[in-house]
Amino acid sequence: MLGKTAGGLFWMFRYLERAENTARMIDAGLRISLTRSSAAESEWTSILSSTGLRDSYTAAHGAPDGPKIIDFLLRDPNNPGSIMAGIEEARMNARVVRTALTREVWEAVNECYMVLKKILAHPVQDRELPRVLQVIRQRSAFVRGALHGSMVRNHMYNFARIGTFFERADNTARILDQKYYILLPSVRLVGSPSDNVQWETILRATSTTRAYQTLHDGDFDPRAIAQFLILDGRLPRSLAFCYAKIGENLGFISREYDHPQTCDALAESLCAKFRAHDMNAIFDYGLHEFIGDFLRDSTTLGRQIEIDYRFIE
Amino acid sequence: MAGKPNYFDEMLGHNGQARAPYADYCDWFNGEDTARLLEKSEEAEALFRLIGVTFNVYGDPDATERLIPFDLVPRIIAAREWAKVAKGIEQRVRALNAFLHDIYHRQEIIRAGRLPAEMIARNDAFLPQMIGVSPPGDIYTHIVGTDLVRTGDDEFFVLEDNARTPSGVSYMLENRETMLHMFPELFSKIKVQSVSQYPRNLRRSLAACAPNACLGKPTLAVLTPGIHNSAYYEHAFIADQMNAELVEGHDLRVIDGRVAMRTTRGYKPIDVLYRRVDDDYLDPLNFNPDSMLGVPGIMDVYRAGGITIANAPGTGIADDKAIYSYMPDIVEFYTGEKAILKNVPTHRCSEPEALKYVLDNLADLVVKEVHGSGGYGMLVGPASSKKEIAAFRAKLEANPGNYIAQPTLALSTVPILTDAGLAPRHVDLRPFVLVSPDRIEITPGGLTRVALTDGSLVVNSSQGGGTKDTWVLEE
Numbered sequence: 001m002l003g004k005t006a007g008g009l010f011w012m013f014r015y016l017e018r019a020e021n022t023a024r025m026i027d028a029g030l031r032i033s034l035t036r037s038s039a040a041e042s043e044w045t046s047i048l049s050s051t052g053l054r055d056s057y058t059a060a061h062g063a064p065d066g067p068k069i070i071d072f073l074l075r076d077p078n079n080p081g082s083i084m085a086g087i088e089e090a091r092m093n094a095r096v097v098r099t100a101l102t103r104e105v106w107e108a109v110n111e112c113y114m115v116l117k118k119i120l121a122h123p124v125q126d127r128e129l130p131r132v133l134q135v136i137r138q139r140s141a142f143v144r145g146a147l148h149g150s151m152v153r154n155h156m157y158n159f160a161r162i163g164t165f166f167e168r169a170d171n172t173a174r175i176l177d178q179k180y181y182i183l184l185p186s187v188r189l190v191g192s193p194s195d196n197v198q199w200e201t202i203l204r205a206t207s208t209t210r211a212y213q214t215l216h217d218g219d220f221d222p223r224a225i226a227q228f229l230i231l232d233g234r235l236p237r238s239l240a241f242c243y244a245k246i247g248e249n250l251g252f253i254s255r256e257y258d259h260p261q262t263c264d265a266l267a268e269s270l271c272a273k274f275r276a277h278d279m280n281a282i283f284d285y286g287l288h289e290f291i292g293d294f295l296r297d298s299t300t301l302g303r304q305i306e307i308d309y310r311f312i313e
Numbered sequence: 314m315a316g317k318p319n320y321f322d323e324m325l326g327h328n329g330q331a332r333a334p335y336a337d338y339c340d341w342f343n344g345e346d347t348a349r350l351l352e353k354s355e356e357a358e359a360l361f362r363l364i365g366v367t368f369n370v371y372g373d374p375d376a377t378e379r380l381i382p383f384d385l386v387p388r389i390i391a392a393r394e395w396a397k398v399a400k401g402i403e404q405r406v407r408a409l410n411a412f413l414h415d416i417y418h419r420q421e422i423i424r425a426g427r428l429p430a431e432m433i434a435r436n437d438a439f440l441p442q443m444i445g446v447s448p449p450g451d452i453y454t455h456i457v458g459t460d461l462v463r464t465g466d467d468e469f470f471v472l473e474d475n476a477r478t479p480s481g482v483s484y485m486l487e488n489r490e491t492m493l494h495m496f497p498e499l500f501s502k503i504k505v506q507s508v509s510q511y512p513r514n515l516r517r518s519l520a521a522c523a524p525n526a527c528l529g530k531p532t533l534a535v536l537t538p539g540i541h542n543s544a545y546y547e548h549a550f551i552a553d554q555m556n557a558e559l560v561e562g563h564d565l566r567v568i569d570g571r572v573a574m575r576t577t578r579g580y581k582p583i584d585v586l587y588r589r590v591d592d593d594y595l596d597p598l599n600f601n602p603d604s605m606l607g608v609p610g611i612m613d614v615y616r617a618g619g620i621t622i623a624n625a626p627g628t629g630i631a632d633d634k635a636i637y638s639y640m641p642d643i644v645e646f647y648t649g650e651k652a653i654l655k656n657v658p659t660h661r662c663s664e665p666e667a668l669k670y671v672l673d674n675l676a677d678l679v680v681k682e683v684h685g686s687g688g689y690g691m692l693v694g695p696a697s698s699k700k701e702i703a704a705f706r707a708k709l710e711a712n713p714g715n716y717i718a719q720p721t722l723a724l725s726t727v728p729i730l731t732d733a734g735l736a737p738r739h740v741d742l743r744p745f746v747l748v749s750p751d752r753i754e755i756t757p758g759g760l761t762r763v764a765l766t767d768g769s770l771v772v773n774s775s776q777g778g779g780t781k782d783t784w785v786l787e788e
Contacts, residue, residue: 002564003575095365095540098549099559107363114362155577257578309577313563 001100006159007311008097012109013147013163015090019083020140021171022051022073023133028205030129033066036197043201044069050174050205053081070129075120083136084120087113090143100156108146112139137207155256158249159309165249166302169242172229173294175205180287183222199225206237226287227279239294240274247271250305261308266301270294321465321725322737323388334391334786337503342386347734350385353495354730357383360494366487368774369543382779383488384729385495388740388761392506395785398469398744399755401653402459404644406746406753409476409631411647413453417443417627427642432635438684440592440627442599446616448625450522450750455623456515456587457746458482458759461654463725470655470722471640472741476631477624478589481760481780482745483547486511486554488760488782504787506757511745512554514756518749519555519585525618526571527584533557534574536565536588538606543775548589557587567610572620585621586611592626634683634717635661657722663714671718672709675702678718680709693770695721724770727781729763739764741772742783758783 025047033040044064048054051073060078061068075084091113094106101109116136124132144164151157176183182198199220203209206229215234216224232238247267254260282290306312321327324335331339358380361367367378390398415421416439422428433439458479460472489508493500516533523531537548539561552559564574565583573580588595594604599612614620630636636643638659644652660667660678671678680692692705709716726737744759761781762772772778 001577002558002560003577004561004564005558006577092540095545095549099553103364106365110365111363253577259578310575310579313575 001155003310003312005097005100006155006309007306008093009100009156009159010163010166010305010311012090012093012097013160014167015086015093016109016112016140016143017164017167018171019086019090020137021168022081022083022086023136024207025050025175025205026070026073027130027133027207028201029066029069030133031204032197032201039197040066046178047073047205050171050178051081052174053079056081067126071123074124074132084116087116102146102150104146104150105143108139108143112143115139153252155253158253161249162246162305165242165245166298168237169239169246170295170298172206172237172239172242173291173298175202176226176229177288177291177295180291183226184287185223185283196220202229208235208237211235223279223283226282230282230290231274231277231279240271243267243271243274246301253309261304263301263304263308266297266304270297270301320723320737320739321463321468323463323725323727323740324735325728325737326466334389334394338387338389338499341499341502342735347730350730351732354383354385357385357491357495360491361487364487365546366483367546369541369545381484381774382765383491384763384765384779384781385492386728386730386735387492387782387784388727388742389784389786390758392786392788394467395757397653398461399757401469401471402744402746402755403753404648404650404653405459405471405474405640406454406457406748408640408644408647409457409474410451410453410748412643413476413625413628413631414447414451415647416630417446422643422646425646427646428639432639433630436630436633436636438592438627438629438633440630442612442616443625443627448522449524449618449621452522452623452748452750453625453628454631455519455522455625455748457748458743459746461742461744462657462722463740463742464723465725468655470657472657473634474631474637474640475743477629478591479743479745480544480547480589481743481762482511483550484780485745485756485758485760485783486550488780492782503784505784506787508756508758511747511756512551514747514754515551515587516555516557518747518752518754519587519621519623521749521751522621522623523584524621526582526620531584532582533585533587534560534583536560536562536586536590538590538594542589544589551587558583560586562590562604562606562608565608565611567608567614570614570617570619572608572611572614583620585623587623592629595622595626632684634659634681635663638717657719660718662709662716662718667718668709668713671716672706675706675709677721679721680705680716680718682715683717684715689775693721696770721770727761727763729765729779729781736767738767739770739772740781757785 029044029047032043041064044066048057048069056079057069057072061072072079073082076082079085091109094101094109098106119132119135147160179202199222202225203212212228228235229238231240233240235241250264250267254264319327324331326332361380361383367380369378416433423430454476456479458475458481460475462470462472485508519533520531534557535548535552537545537559549559558574560574565572568580571582573582590606593601594606596607596609596612597604598609615622638661640656641652660671662668662671676694678694682690694702724739727740728735729738740761740763742759742761745756747754761783763779763781764770764772765777765779
């Protein structure tokens with residue numbers, strides 16, 4: 001397989017995952033603005049920060065404003081980080097790697113693009129927004145489903161999966177990075193009712209509310225939420241889960257090639273961190289510092305994968 | 314022109330009765346509801362969009378991906394008719410290969426006085442870098458798309474040879490897939506010769522031309538200018554179908570006398586490169602130094618036998634429309650036989666007498682640039698205004714050697730489906746030919762291009778033409 005193709009598969013699935021995650025975050029922001037309008041502005045700001053688009057939004061539109069932010073994140077042609085731009089990037093990468101994809105996967109991503117191009121051609125009306133967000137998540141899931149159902153389990157599949165989990169972990173970590181302070185153990189003592197909403201927002205932004213409630217009998221507890229999103233190996237959006245998958249997929253590739261790479265060792269050391277620490281250790285070390293380390297380490301790993309598998313010259 | 318010419322309709326002939334090859338189809342069609350067929354037409358379009366069978370239009374940033382309109386009435390050719398056409402194509406392609414070998418070696422045809430020396434010496438498409446080079450298996454034109462037009466029951470003319478980089482084969486294959494998907498019942502009723510073997514044959518045919526440097530099973534790749542090229546879909550389709558890597562210039566580099574592609578496991582040599590990049594852009598060290606699309610040094614590897622390039626560099630000269638006018642002589646010179654397929658009579662404007670005739674008759678002629686393609690830069694006299702003709706006359710007089718002229722042919726028609734039912738439209742045909750050292754294979758049928766506008770003779774997709782599935786019936 002061409003190095004370019006491996007990179008194209010990785011990025012195609014990163015962009016799809018990113019679009020889906022942005023839709024989740026809009027959903028969380030919308031919820032807050034509908035239920036607690038006083039908190040809305042700071043929530044939208046934090047969502048912009050999580051997506052890494054706060055500066056470009058401020059430069060273009062100034063003060064945070066719900067409807068403007070929604071349009072900016074969904075479809076603003078001047079925002080290369082919008083959902084629509086992400087889907088276009090995913091499809092462009094899919095065209096580049098067309099020969100590595102099954103027809104099912106190609107058609108799923110092409111149809112995702114065609115459907116979104118249509119429903120995001122104009123600003124989305126408030127009453128349409130929940131449906132539009134659902135379509136975005138659903139279309140992205142269709143592509144993932146086509147990948148599962150039709151692709152041979154070889155290095156092509158592995159690079160696609162690594163892209164998905166890499167982006168997903170990054171997204172979960174960025175949300176935690178924005179919200180770490182409401183998950184600190186000291187917060188429990190303060191126990192203000194606003195925190196409850198904040199906790200819910202975190203779960204909503206990762207679409208894990210229901211899973212959390214099932215596993216924790218509905219008790220909102222900051223330590224349990226942090227544990228859930230960072231270490232819980234049952235949750236497909238937790239950092240530990242995503243990195244176990246990244247390690248596993250990198251392992252498949254290096255075994256297929258019979259050639260261990262530097263990135264394998266990096267991924268393994270990240271996985272080992274999740275295995276070795278419980279929440280107490282993480283809180284002792286500092287939750288913010290732990291997340292900061294993780295984001296740096298994952299950037300290093302991303303670069304190393306790119307080098308080891310020759311995505312670019 | 315006086316009166317409406319009597320065009321030959323391939324379905325209804327001259328007298329309005331269904332011709333034999335169409336008899337079964339017409340029976341079926343008469344039992345169908347036009348509204349249902351129109352729905353099928355929309356279904357086909359949605360299918361093409363989903364699959365992504367699109368082409369990019371240059372200089373139109375807002376409509377970067379367009380569909381080539383597909384008409385679902387097939388063009389049908391009897392086995393007997395096809396056999397003769399195929400024989401004529403084979404003869405012509407054989408002659409083309411011999412011609413290319415000759416002009417890059419001893420130039421016997423010039424020595425024999427059958428072709429003026431300046432046709433080669435002053436031709437931009439002639440590559441001096443190819444002089445004395447013998448490609449593996451002595452094949453220059455691995456893939457050919459011979460454009461044919463029909464004017465009567467038994468009258469076929471070759472319009473162009475397309476020996477450089479013929480495109481459209483993906484449409485031939487997708488059109489058939491679409492028809493099989495939409496009208497399975499038709500194919501159980503009417504026995505149509507298959508086209509689906511093309512990608513396998515292409516693979517085998519290219520592999521048979523592997524260079525000396527190839528030791529094991531040949532590694533094939535398709536070289537594309539990239540996703541913004543108008544034919545990118547086809548490049549990806551072909552690579553996918555024949556299980557080859559789809560590469561761009563920046564994936565390749567010359568290492569140890571081989572052209573190698575950057576894979577996840579390091580650089581891997583390529584044995585046969587099916588390139589969809591023009592000669593000019595192939596190698597910035599040997600040709601256009603500004604090209605980002607090619608591979609620096611690939612021509613040196615090629616000349617040393619380190620890679621096969623298909624089609625061979627320098628084959629473009631066979632597409633030259635002035636050379637075309639000599640094709641009857643070329644066929645006779647190299648095969649010792651009269652050409653089976655006719656050439657369209659061609660006036661070379663470089664010749665003073667011909668130029669005078671052309672200038673006097675511009676309103677009745679088709680005038681083309683000798684290096685032109687895609688229907689760009691041509692004049693269709695009978696379809697042009699006085700103003701357009703006057704403007705073209707000026708261009709022609711300024712540089713007569715750049716043009717040839719041909720009579721307007723009475724191109725055959727095949728019906729398309731319109732809201733008002735069947736309506737005749739002009740068509741041409743591009744059969745696809747594969748040449749390897751041991752055989753010439755012609756896929757039965759090819760790509761039928763159809764002018765969708767009533768009366769129009771321009772079938773090019775870049776000018777709004779559409780396509781049809783082409784059926785060659787079983788014996």
